Amino acid sequence: MGIELTPNQALDIWCRAAVDGVKRDAPDLSARQMALLLLVYMTEGPHTVRGLSQTLNISKPAVTRAIDRLSKLEMVRRKSDEADRRSVLVQRTVKGSIFLREYSEIVASAAMASTA
């Protein structure tokens, strides 16, 4: 429905979550990589390189590289599209689910602990 959140509350929560994530030695993902990962997990597929490229407004090679990185971390997986073999479908993995789950709990905890 929508959650009331002042800009300052948002920053306070974000700060706690970001610091906590770095401190825990989580992979140092760039904003692009994180956005791509979240997109794959939080929106309905199928997710193609071209689609992600358009949605994020970045070049296709940038998407390919982000997927390369996230694949090495086993947070997403490539699967060729049987219907159109030119396409590659970006799929979720167990590790990616766990990573985002942990991250979301950090944010939720940060929200609970927020004072601003």
Add this chain to the structure above:
Amino acid sequence: MGIELTPNQALDIWCRAAVDGVKRDAPDLSARQMALLLLVYMTEGPHTVRGLSQTLNISKPAVTRAIDRLSKLEMVRRKSDEADRRSVLVQRTVKGSIFLREYSEIVASAAMASTA
């Protein structure tokens, strides 16, 4: 005070904010750089390289490089400590304030738009 936020709501908001940020062509900061920036703006100073290094649990050169990057973007500024000239104080700037303000509004908007 604390804000009630389920893990799924947190992810939903984060996804909208992250995608929006990338789409707007905001600087592609790494998790470390973002955490350092937020730390400088959201917690009381003075902020030194050593202090930030310990707080984030990363090496001092990594902090120096993050400050290099954020300095080029004019989001933070170095100032030598008059009391101990070995130390460098990391200070806020107008540009940094504006950047975080905009980002926080993206998050707040994402929270309002969230449905999960």
Add this chain to the structure above:
DNA sequence: TAAAAACGATACGCGTTCGTAACGAGATTG
């Protein structure tokens, strides 16, 4: 079926970041 378009990956040159180790400047200690 031949030509054109679409898809994702790769090549390239450049800039950034990494961790470890060493460095110079400044402060502290004996």
Add this chain to the structure above:
DNA sequence: CAATCTCGTTACGAACGCGTATCGTTTTTA
């Protein structure tokens, strides 16, 4: 004073990411 410690930076070689241009494959079009 000189030796030592602390602070932040720099040096180094390796890894990664960027955008543009191009490639090979597959699909669509004429």
